[in-house]
Amino acid sequence: MVKFSTPLLAVLGLAADRAYAALDVDLDDPASIKKAAALVAEDLLTFYHGDEPGMVPGILPGPPPDGDYYWWQGGAMWGALLDYRHHTGDKTFDDLITQALLWQVGPNEDFMPPNWTASMGNDDQAFWALSAMLATEIGYTDPPPDQAQWLSLAQAVFHEQTHEDRRVPSGRCKWGLRWQVYPSNNGYNYINTIANACYFNIGARLARYTDNSTYADLATKTWDIIKDLGYISDKWEVYDGAHLPDCTDLNKAQFSYNSAMLLQGAAFLYNYTDGSQVWEDRINSLVDRMLQTFFPDNIAYEPSCEGTKCNADMLSFKGYTARWMGSTMQLAPFTQTKIMPVLKASTQAAVKQCTGGDNGRFCGFHWNTGVFDNSVGAGQQMNVLGSLISLLSPSVAPPLTNSTGGTSVGNVNAGSDEPLVPTFAPITGGDKAGAGILTALIIAVSLSGFAWMSTD
Incomplete structure:
Protein backbone atom coordinates (compact mmCIF):
# COMPACT_ATOMS: atom_id res chain seq x y z
CA MET A 1 0.00 0.00 0.00
CA VAL A 2 1.03 3.63 -0.44
CA LYS A 3 3.04 5.01 2.47
CA PHE A 4 2.48 8.73 2.91
CA SER A 5 5.12 11.13 4.19
CA THR A 6 4.51 13.28 7.26
CA PRO A 7 4.02 16.43 5.14
CA LEU A 8 1.42 14.70 3.00
CA LEU A 9 -0.40 13.35 6.05
CA ALA A 10 -0.53 16.89 7.33
CA VAL A 11 -2.08 18.00 4.05
CA LEU A 12 -4.65 15.21 4.30
CA GLY A 13 -5.40 16.37 7.81
CA LEU A 14 -6.07 19.86 6.54
CA ALA A 15 -8.49 18.40 4.02
CA ALA A 16 -10.31 16.58 6.82
CA ASP A 17 -10.52 19.82 8.79
CA ARG A 18 -12.29 21.39 5.83
CA ALA A 19 -14.99 18.73 6.22
CA TYR A 20 -14.40 17.32 2.76
CA ALA A 21 -14.84 20.66 1.03
CA ALA A 22 -14.24 20.93 -2.69
CA LEU A 23 -10.63 21.11 -3.78
CA ASP A 24 -9.49 24.46 -2.45
CA VAL A 25 -6.53 26.25 -4.02
CA ASP A 26 -5.16 29.75 -4.52
CA LEU A 27 -3.62 29.68 -8.01
CA ASP A 28 -1.51 32.72 -7.20
CA ASP A 29 0.21 30.89 -4.34
CA PRO A 30 2.71 28.13 -5.27
CA ALA A 31 2.44 26.58 -1.80
CA SER A 32 -1.33 26.31 -2.17
CA ILE A 33 -0.95 24.76 -5.63
CA LYS A 34 1.44 22.16 -4.23
CA LYS A 35 -0.95 21.25 -1.40
CA ALA A 36 -3.85 20.82 -3.81
CA ALA A 37 -1.68 18.79 -6.19
CA ALA A 38 -0.74 16.48 -3.30
CA LEU A 39 -4.41 15.74 -2.69
CA VAL A 40 -5.11 15.12 -6.37
CA ALA A 41 -2.09 12.79 -6.62
CA GLU A 42 -3.24 10.86 -3.56
CA ASP A 43 -6.70 10.43 -5.07
CA LEU A 44 -5.16 9.41 -8.40
CA LEU A 45 -3.41 6.48 -6.74
CA THR A 46 -6.70 5.09 -5.41
CA PHE A 47 -7.14 3.76 -8.97
CA TYR A 48 -3.81 1.91 -8.82
CA HIS A 49 -3.59 -1.55 -7.25
CA GLY A 50 -0.26 -2.78 -8.59
CA ASP A 51 1.34 -2.62 -5.15
CA GLU A 52 -1.24 -4.96 -3.65
CA PRO A 53 -0.70 -8.73 -3.18
CA GLY A 54 -1.31 -10.70 -6.37
CA MET A 55 -1.46 -7.61 -8.60
CA VAL A 56 0.98 -6.54 -11.35
CA PRO A 57 3.19 -3.55 -10.51
CA GLY A 58 3.13 -0.65 -12.93
CA ILE A 59 -0.23 -1.03 -14.62
CA LEU A 60 -3.70 0.35 -14.07
CA PRO A 61 -6.59 -2.16 -14.07
CA GLY A 62 -7.17 -3.55 -17.56
CA PRO A 63 -7.11 -3.90 -20.44
CA PRO A 64 -10.82 -3.98 -21.31
CA PRO A 65 -12.91 -5.93 -20.43
CA ASP A 66 -10.85 -6.57 -17.28
CA GLY A 67 -10.55 -2.86 -16.55
CA ASP A 68 -10.69 0.52 -18.21
CA TYR A 69 -7.02 1.02 -18.96
CA TYR A 70 -4.55 -0.18 -21.54
CA TRP A 71 -0.90 -0.75 -20.64
CA TRP A 72 0.32 2.62 -21.89
CA GLN A 73 -1.70 4.61 -19.36
CA GLY A 74 0.31 3.10 -16.53
CA GLY A 75 3.44 4.53 -18.13
CA ALA A 76 1.68 7.86 -18.58
CA MET A 77 0.62 7.96 -14.93
CA TRP A 78 4.19 7.47 -13.68
CA GLY A 79 5.27 10.30 -15.95
CA ALA A 80 2.62 12.53 -14.36
CA LEU A 81 3.84 11.59 -10.88
CA LEU A 82 7.48 12.20 -11.85
CA ASP A 83 6.47 15.66 -13.03
CA TYR A 84 4.53 16.16 -9.79
CA ARG A 85 7.65 15.22 -7.81
CA HIS A 86 9.84 17.60 -9.79
CA HIS A 87 7.43 20.52 -9.45
CA THR A 88 6.64 20.07 -5.77
CA GLY A 89 9.68 18.33 -4.27
CA ASP A 90 7.42 15.66 -2.76
CA LYS A 91 9.19 12.27 -2.85
CA THR A 92 6.32 10.34 -1.27
CA PHE A 93 5.78 8.11 -4.27
CA ASP A 94 9.40 7.33 -5.20
CA ASP A 95 9.28 3.65 -4.23
CA LEU A 96 6.09 3.13 -6.20
CA ILE A 97 7.43 4.91 -9.27
CA THR A 98 10.72 3.03 -9.35
CA GLN A 99 9.11 -0.36 -8.79
CA ALA A 100 6.50 0.31 -11.47
CA LEU A 101 8.88 1.48 -14.20
CA LEU A 102 11.41 -1.29 -13.65
CA TRP A 103 8.75 -4.01 -13.45
CA GLN A 104 7.56 -3.22 -16.98
CA VAL A 105 11.01 -3.02 -18.58
CA GLY A 106 10.86 -6.44 -20.30
CA PRO A 107 13.59 -9.01 -21.00
CA ASN A 108 15.45 -6.83 -23.55
CA GLU A 109 15.37 -3.71 -21.35
CA ASP A 110 13.22 -1.84 -23.87
CA PHE A 111 9.69 -1.64 -22.40
CA MET A 112 8.51 -4.60 -24.47
CA PRO A 113 7.11 -7.07 -21.88
CA PRO A 114 5.87 -10.13 -23.82
CA ASN A 115 2.49 -10.28 -22.06
CA TRP A 116 1.45 -7.03 -23.80
CA THR A 117 2.28 -8.17 -27.33
CA ALA A 118 -1.36 -8.39 -28.44
CA SER A 119 -1.90 -4.65 -27.97
CA MET A 120 1.63 -3.29 -28.30
CA GLY A 121 1.66 -0.03 -30.21
CA ASN A 122 4.73 2.07 -30.91
CA ASP A 123 2.99 4.87 -29.04
CA ASP A 124 2.31 2.56 -26.09
CA GLN A 125 5.98 1.62 -25.82
CA ALA A 126 6.94 5.27 -26.28
CA PHE A 127 4.85 6.49 -23.33
CA TRP A 128 6.91 4.34 -20.98
CA ALA A 129 10.08 5.65 -22.65
CA LEU A 130 8.83 9.22 -22.18
CA SER A 131 8.59 8.57 -18.45
CA ALA A 132 12.12 7.13 -18.43
CA MET A 133 13.34 10.18 -20.35
CA LEU A 134 11.64 12.47 -17.85
CA ALA A 135 13.30 10.58 -14.99
CA THR A 136 16.61 11.21 -16.76
CA GLU A 137 15.95 14.93 -17.19
CA ILE A 138 14.82 15.65 -13.63
CA GLY A 139 17.71 13.79 -12.00
CA TYR A 140 15.41 11.15 -10.53
CA THR A 141 17.13 8.51 -8.40
CA ASP A 142 19.02 6.10 -10.65
CA PRO A 143 18.19 2.38 -10.45
CA PRO A 144 20.72 -0.06 -8.98
CA PRO A 145 23.66 -0.70 -11.35
CA ASP A 146 22.43 -4.18 -12.23
CA PHE A 158 14.09 5.15 -29.86
CA HIS A 159 16.62 2.84 -31.53
CA GLU A 160 14.07 0.05 -31.97
CA GLN A 161 11.54 2.43 -33.45
CA THR A 162 14.18 3.68 -35.88
CA HIS A 163 14.56 0.12 -37.24
CA GLU A 164 13.08 -0.66 -40.67
CA ASP A 165 10.88 -3.36 -39.09
CA ARG A 166 8.75 -0.61 -37.57
CA ARG A 167 8.65 1.53 -40.72
CA VAL A 168 6.84 1.77 -44.05
CA PRO A 169 9.37 0.62 -46.67
CA SER A 170 8.24 2.60 -49.71
CA GLY A 171 5.61 4.82 -51.31
CA ARG A 172 4.12 8.11 -50.20
CA CYS A 173 4.21 7.09 -46.52
CA LYS A 174 7.84 5.92 -46.69
CA TRP A 175 9.61 5.75 -43.32
CA GLY A 176 6.43 6.57 -41.47
CA LEU A 177 6.24 4.82 -38.11
CA ARG A 178 3.36 2.36 -37.88
CA TRP A 179 0.83 2.59 -35.08
CA GLN A 180 1.16 -1.06 -34.06
CA VAL A 181 4.40 -2.97 -33.58
CA TYR A 182 3.32 -6.40 -34.77
CA PRO A 183 1.74 -7.26 -38.16
CA SER A 184 -0.87 -9.39 -36.40
CA ASN A 185 -2.25 -6.39 -34.49
CA ASN A 186 -5.24 -4.42 -35.71
CA GLY A 187 -3.94 -1.02 -36.79
CA TYR A 188 -0.63 -2.18 -38.26
CA ASN A 189 -1.53 -0.37 -41.49
CA TYR A 190 -2.38 2.90 -39.70
CA ILE A 191 0.31 5.56 -39.75
CA ASN A 192 -0.81 7.83 -36.97
CA THR A 193 0.38 11.11 -35.57
CA ILE A 194 0.85 10.08 -31.96
CA ALA A 195 3.31 7.26 -32.70
CA ASN A 196 5.39 9.52 -34.94
CA ALA A 197 5.03 12.49 -32.58
CA CYS A 198 6.28 10.39 -29.65
CA TYR A 199 9.31 9.34 -31.71
CA PHE A 200 9.92 12.97 -32.69
CA ASN A 201 9.60 14.06 -29.05
CA ILE A 202 11.99 11.43 -27.67
CA GLY A 203 14.52 12.17 -30.43
CA ALA A 204 14.42 15.90 -29.68
CA ARG A 205 15.00 15.24 -25.99
CA LEU A 206 17.80 12.74 -26.57
CA ALA A 207 19.48 15.28 -28.86
CA ARG A 208 19.38 17.95 -26.18
CA TYR A 209 20.38 15.64 -23.34
CA THR A 210 23.29 13.91 -25.11
CA ASP A 211 24.23 16.74 -27.51
CA ASN A 212 24.12 14.19 -30.33
CA SER A 213 22.89 15.71 -33.60
CA THR A 214 21.90 12.31 -35.03
CA TYR A 215 18.90 12.26 -32.73
CA ALA A 216 17.97 15.78 -33.84
CA ASP A 217 18.30 14.81 -37.51
CA LEU A 218 15.97 11.84 -37.06
CA ALA A 219 13.49 13.95 -35.11
CA THR A 220 13.50 16.61 -37.83
CA LYS A 221 13.04 13.95 -40.50
CA THR A 222 9.97 12.73 -38.64
CA TRP A 223 8.55 16.25 -38.36
CA ASP A 224 8.95 16.63 -42.12
CA ILE A 225 7.10 13.36 -42.75
CA ILE A 226 4.21 14.37 -40.49
CA LYS A 227 3.94 17.74 -42.22
CA ASP A 228 4.36 16.37 -45.78
CA LEU A 229 1.60 13.81 -45.21
CA GLY A 230 -0.77 16.61 -44.27
CA TYR A 231 -1.15 15.52 -40.66
CA ILE A 232 -0.29 19.12 -39.78
CA SER A 233 -2.51 21.30 -41.95
CA ASP A 234 -1.67 24.70 -43.40
CA LYS A 235 -3.73 26.14 -40.54
CA TRP A 236 -1.70 24.13 -38.00
CA GLU A 237 -4.52 21.78 -37.18
CA VAL A 238 -3.06 18.40 -36.19
CA TYR A 239 -4.98 15.38 -37.44
CA ASP A 240 -4.95 11.85 -36.10
CA GLY A 241 -3.50 9.85 -39.01
CA ALA A 242 -4.20 7.86 -42.18
CA HIS A 243 -3.94 4.33 -43.56
CA LEU A 244 -1.67 2.58 -45.99
CA PRO A 245 -1.03 2.26 -48.85
CA ASP A 246 -0.82 6.01 -49.49
CA CYS A 247 -1.93 7.81 -46.28
CA THR A 248 -4.47 9.98 -48.08
CA ASP A 249 -7.61 8.98 -46.14
CA LEU A 250 -6.94 11.53 -43.40
CA ASN A 251 -8.71 11.00 -40.10
CA LYS A 252 -9.25 14.66 -39.23
CA ALA A 253 -10.09 14.08 -35.59
CA GLN A 254 -8.09 16.49 -33.46
CA PHE A 255 -6.88 15.46 -30.02
CA SER A 256 -4.96 17.82 -27.79
CA TYR A 257 -2.16 15.39 -26.93
CA ASN A 258 -1.13 15.05 -30.60
CA SER A 259 -0.54 18.78 -30.85
CA ALA A 260 1.01 19.00 -27.40
CA MET A 261 3.46 16.17 -28.05
CA LEU A 262 4.67 17.97 -31.16
CA LEU A 263 4.78 21.28 -29.32
CA GLN A 264 6.95 20.00 -26.50
CA GLY A 265 9.32 18.29 -28.95
CA ALA A 266 9.59 21.51 -30.95
CA ALA A 267 10.40 23.38 -27.73
CA PHE A 268 13.22 20.95 -26.96
CA LEU A 269 14.66 21.46 -30.44
CA TYR A 270 14.28 25.23 -30.12
CA ASN A 271 16.28 25.06 -26.90
CA TYR A 272 18.82 22.62 -28.37
CA THR A 273 19.42 24.86 -31.41
CA ASP A 274 19.88 27.98 -29.26
CA GLY A 275 16.68 29.60 -30.39
CA SER A 276 16.33 28.59 -34.04
CA GLN A 277 13.85 30.86 -35.84
CA VAL A 278 12.43 27.83 -37.65
CA TRP A 279 11.45 26.14 -34.42
CA GLU A 280 10.26 29.40 -32.87
CA ASP A 281 7.88 29.93 -35.77
CA ARG A 282 6.59 26.37 -35.50
CA ILE A 283 6.07 26.71 -31.76
CA ASN A 284 4.13 29.94 -32.19
CA SER A 285 1.93 28.45 -34.89
CA LEU A 286 1.14 25.36 -32.83
CA VAL A 287 0.41 27.36 -29.68
CA ASP A 288 -1.93 29.77 -31.48
CA ARG A 289 -3.95 26.94 -33.04
CA MET A 290 -4.00 24.88 -29.85
CA LEU A 291 -5.39 27.72 -27.79
CA GLN A 292 -8.15 28.24 -30.35
CA THR A 293 -9.01 24.56 -30.77
CA PHE A 294 -8.55 23.03 -27.34
CA PHE A 295 -9.22 25.95 -24.99
CA PRO A 296 -12.51 27.57 -26.01
CA ASP A 297 -13.32 30.23 -23.43
CA ASN A 298 -9.87 29.45 -21.97
CA ILE A 299 -11.01 26.05 -20.62
CA ALA A 300 -9.51 22.72 -21.75
CA TYR A 301 -11.84 20.83 -24.07
CA GLU A 302 -11.51 17.77 -26.34
CA PRO A 303 -13.52 18.73 -29.44
CA SER A 304 -13.34 15.33 -31.14
CA CYS A 305 -15.04 13.44 -28.34
CA GLU A 306 -16.24 15.63 -25.48
CA GLY A 307 -19.52 16.51 -27.15
CA THR A 308 -20.26 12.79 -27.62
CA LYS A 309 -18.26 10.27 -25.62
CA CYS A 310 -14.56 10.03 -24.81
CA ASN A 311 -13.03 6.62 -24.09
CA ALA A 312 -10.66 5.98 -21.18
CA ASP A 313 -7.64 6.98 -23.30
CA MET A 314 -9.18 10.29 -24.37
CA LEU A 315 -10.24 11.07 -20.82
CA SER A 316 -6.56 11.59 -19.94
CA PHE A 317 -5.44 13.91 -22.76
CA LYS A 318 -6.02 17.25 -20.99
CA GLY A 319 -3.41 16.51 -18.35
CA TYR A 320 -0.64 15.63 -20.80
CA THR A 321 -1.45 18.74 -22.80
CA ALA A 322 -1.16 21.01 -19.76
CA ARG A 323 2.10 19.42 -18.60
CA TRP A 324 3.72 19.65 -22.02
CA MET A 325 2.59 23.24 -22.47
CA GLY A 326 4.13 23.93 -19.07
CA SER A 327 7.38 22.34 -20.25
CA THR A 328 7.23 24.48 -23.38
CA MET A 329 7.13 27.61 -21.22
CA GLN A 330 10.38 26.45 -19.60
CA LEU A 331 12.26 25.67 -22.80
CA ALA A 332 10.82 28.47 -24.93
CA PRO A 333 10.10 31.30 -22.45
CA PHE A 334 8.65 33.57 -25.13
CA THR A 335 5.51 31.39 -25.04
CA GLN A 336 4.71 32.16 -21.41
CA THR A 337 2.66 35.31 -22.08
CA LYS A 338 0.34 33.32 -24.36
CA ILE A 339 0.16 30.04 -22.49
CA MET A 340 0.11 30.94 -18.80
CA PRO A 341 -3.13 32.98 -18.65
CA VAL A 342 -5.02 30.25 -20.47
CA LEU A 343 -3.64 27.42 -18.35
CA LYS A 344 -4.46 29.38 -15.22
CA ALA A 345 -8.07 30.01 -16.28
CA SER A 346 -8.46 26.38 -17.34
CA THR A 347 -7.05 25.10 -14.06
CA GLN A 348 -9.42 27.35 -12.13
CA ALA A 349 -12.34 25.77 -13.99
CA ALA A 350 -10.89 22.31 -13.38
CA VAL A 351 -10.56 22.59 -9.60
CA LYS A 352 -13.99 24.22 -9.30
CA GLN A 353 -15.68 20.97 -10.34
CA CYS A 354 -13.53 18.70 -8.13
CA THR A 355 -16.33 18.06 -5.64
CA GLY A 356 -17.00 14.35 -6.13
CA GLY A 357 -16.35 11.11 -4.30
CA ASP A 358 -16.68 10.28 -0.63
CA ASN A 359 -14.05 12.88 0.25
CA GLY A 360 -15.74 15.62 -1.77
CA ARG A 361 -12.74 16.44 -3.96
CA PHE A 362 -12.60 13.86 -6.78
CA CYS A 363 -12.49 15.46 -10.21
CA GLY A 364 -14.69 14.97 -13.25
CA PHE A 365 -13.97 15.46 -16.94
CA HIS A 366 -16.17 18.28 -18.22
CA TRP A 367 -14.58 21.46 -16.91
CA ASN A 368 -16.64 24.02 -18.81
CA THR A 369 -19.80 23.40 -16.76
CA GLY A 370 -18.33 24.19 -13.35
CA VAL A 371 -20.20 21.19 -11.96
CA PHE A 372 -18.91 17.72 -11.09
CA ASP A 373 -20.18 15.30 -13.76
CA ASN A 374 -19.81 11.99 -11.86
CA SER A 375 -17.09 10.90 -14.31
CA VAL A 376 -14.20 9.65 -12.19
CA GLY A 377 -11.05 7.81 -13.12
CA ALA A 378 -7.28 7.89 -13.29
CA GLY A 379 -7.39 10.05 -16.42
CA GLN A 380 -9.60 12.66 -14.81
CA GLN A 381 -7.24 12.91 -11.83
CA MET A 382 -4.17 13.09 -14.07
CA ASN A 383 -5.82 15.94 -15.97
CA VAL A 384 -6.22 18.14 -12.92
CA LEU A 385 -2.83 17.14 -11.52
CA GLY A 386 -1.16 18.08 -14.81
CA SER A 387 -3.00 21.39 -14.93
CA LEU A 388 -2.03 22.34 -11.40
CA ILE A 389 1.67 21.59 -11.75
CA SER A 390 1.87 23.23 -15.18
CA LEU A 391 1.38 26.57 -13.42
CA LEU A 392 4.62 25.95 -11.51
CA SER A 393 6.67 25.06 -14.59
CA PRO A 394 8.27 28.47 -15.30
CA SER A 395 9.77 28.57 -11.81
CA VAL A 396 11.17 25.03 -11.53
CA ALA A 397 14.55 23.80 -12.74
CA PRO A 398 14.69 23.14 -16.50
CA PRO A 399 15.42 19.63 -17.82
CA LEU A 400 18.98 18.50 -17.18
CA THR A 401 21.50 17.36 -19.78
CA ASN A 402 24.50 15.09 -19.36
CA SER A 403 26.64 18.23 -19.03
CA THR A 404 24.43 20.11 -16.55
CA GLY A 405 24.04 17.53 -13.81
CA GLY A 406 22.33 14.55 -15.39
CA THR A 407 23.63 11.26 -13.99
CA SER A 408 21.69 8.55 -15.83
CA VAL A 409 23.85 6.09 -17.74
CA GLY A 410 23.13 5.69 -21.43
CA ASN A 411 23.87 2.98 -23.96
CA VAL A 412 24.32 3.87 -27.62
CA ASN A 413 23.66 0.22 -28.49
CA ALA A 414 20.52 -0.14 -26.37
CA GLY A 415 17.57 -1.94 -27.93
CA SER A 416 17.05 -5.34 -29.45
CA ASP A 417 18.27 -5.86 -33.00
CA GLU A 418 16.27 -9.06 -33.39
CA PRO A 419 13.52 -8.97 -36.08
CA LEU A 420 10.00 -8.67 -34.72
CA VAL A 421 8.71 -11.41 -37.03
CA PRO A 422 10.93 -14.53 -37.05
CA THR A 423 12.18 -15.66 -40.44
CA PHE A 424 12.60 -19.29 -41.43
CA ALA A 425 14.87 -21.01 -43.93
CA PRO A 426 13.21 -22.20 -47.19
CA ILE A 427 11.62 -25.67 -46.99
CA THR A 428 13.69 -28.24 -48.93
CA GLY A 429 12.83 -31.64 -50.34
CA GLY A 430 14.66 -33.27 -47.47
CA ASP A 431 12.52 -31.32 -45.00
CA LYS A 432 9.37 -32.58 -46.72
CA ALA A 433 10.60 -36.19 -46.70
CA GLY A 434 11.53 -35.97 -43.03
CA ALA A 435 8.15 -34.48 -42.20
CA GLY A 436 6.42 -37.33 -44.04
CA ILE A 437 8.36 -39.98 -42.13
CA LEU A 438 7.64 -38.24 -38.83
CA THR A 439 3.93 -38.02 -39.66
CA ALA A 440 3.81 -41.75 -40.51
CA LEU A 441 5.48 -42.63 -37.21
CA ILE A 442 3.03 -40.47 -35.24
CA ILE A 443 0.06 -42.13 -36.97
CA ALA A 444 1.47 -45.64 -36.33
CA VAL A 445 2.09 -44.92 -32.65
CA SER A 446 -1.37 -43.39 -32.28
CA LEU A 447 -3.09 -46.41 -33.89
CA SER A 448 -1.16 -48.77 -31.61
CA GLY A 449 -2.24 -46.79 -28.60
CA PHE A 450 -5.88 -46.83 -29.69
CA ALA A 451 -5.71 -50.61 -30.20
CA TRP A 452 -4.19 -51.13 -26.76
CA MET A 453 -6.85 -48.93 -25.10
CA SER A 454 -9.62 -50.92 -26.80
CA THR A 455 -8.49 -54.30 -25.34
CA ASP A 456 -10.16 -55.61 -22.21
Missing part, protein backbone atom coordinates in the same frame (compact mmCIF):
# COMPACT_ATOMS: atom_id res chain seq x y z
CA GLN A 147 19.09 -2.79 -13.48
CA ALA A 148 18.20 -0.99 -16.69
CA GLN A 149 18.99 2.75 -16.49
CA TRP A 150 16.55 5.53 -17.35
CA LEU A 151 18.54 6.98 -20.25
CA SER A 152 19.36 3.61 -21.78
CA LEU A 153 15.67 2.66 -21.66
CA ALA A 154 14.69 5.78 -23.63
CA GLN A 155 17.50 5.11 -26.09
CA ALA A 156 16.45 1.48 -26.51
CA VAL A 157 12.91 2.44 -27.48
